[in-house]
Amino acid sequence: METKRNKMKMMTLDQMKDQHIGEIGTEERNKYEFDLRLDILGEMIKSVRKERHLTQEQLGELIGVQKSQISKLEKSAKNVTIETILKVFRALEANIKFSVEMNDSEFKVA
Template sequence: METKKKKMKMMTLDQMKDKDLGEIGTPERDKYEFDLKMEVLGDMIKSVRKERNLTQEQLGELIGVQKSQISKLERNTKNVTIETILKVFGALKANVKFSVEMNESEFTVA
């Protein structure tokens, strides 16, 4: 008896994201990419804090906030100002580089 093997179609991660989330530039894909970047930022803060052998409470004291705010920041950076992020990385003695990308869509100035 001959068994049939099902051929699996190989897809890249970008192809899977395009299929499941929409292509780059669609609202769903943009939200996904933004949320992912914010999660990575929180993980980076936690990682650098631990590398510097600081507790959440100690980092909070360095920038003038409570431990609970550092905990929230490490879990969810969506509602944080750039100023706060710069304060945190400044207290951690870590350099931060931001890049700004311009969309090619039309805009008008009124």
Template sequence: MTTKNKELEVFTFDQIKDEFIGEIGTEKRTRYERELQLEMLGEMIRKVRLERNLTQQELGELIGVQRAQISKLENNTTNVTMETILKVFGALKAKVNFNVELLNNNEQIA
């Protein structure tokens, strides 16, 4: 039994996203990137909350919302306003920076 050495083709993550999600600038790709950013924001809120040894209930009380709202925010299952995000990070004593770039009249939030 002999085996042949086959060379595998290698793709970058961007190439994979282009192929399966859509190229940069397409509606589907833009929606994917925004959802990913919101998911990362939720993870950051959870991480900082845990570092500050706060429960979801305690964080909710600090900003005047119920625990369920904090859970939804952390799990990216709700629409959230900038005001709420700023309140959450303010309560967590975390500095918030938003970077907005206009590229070819397309919005990008980083």
């Protein structure tokens, strides 16, 4: 007798994302990947802050914001400027690299 588990089709994580979120290149998938990167950025900030033995309040003082702003940033970097992110990493004495990818359309500067 086959068990329920044996009947289940094995899928990779990418296949599951394709099926449940959307294939790569779709608006839904792009939004998911973007949001995931922002969540990871917040976690990275928290991790580096803790490695530097700083409280949220201390980091906030270093960049001129309230503790609550640092808390929000660590939970989600969705509503923050690049300038603020750069200030945070400078205060943490950590390097950050941004990558900008251009799509295949022509890019012109007027």
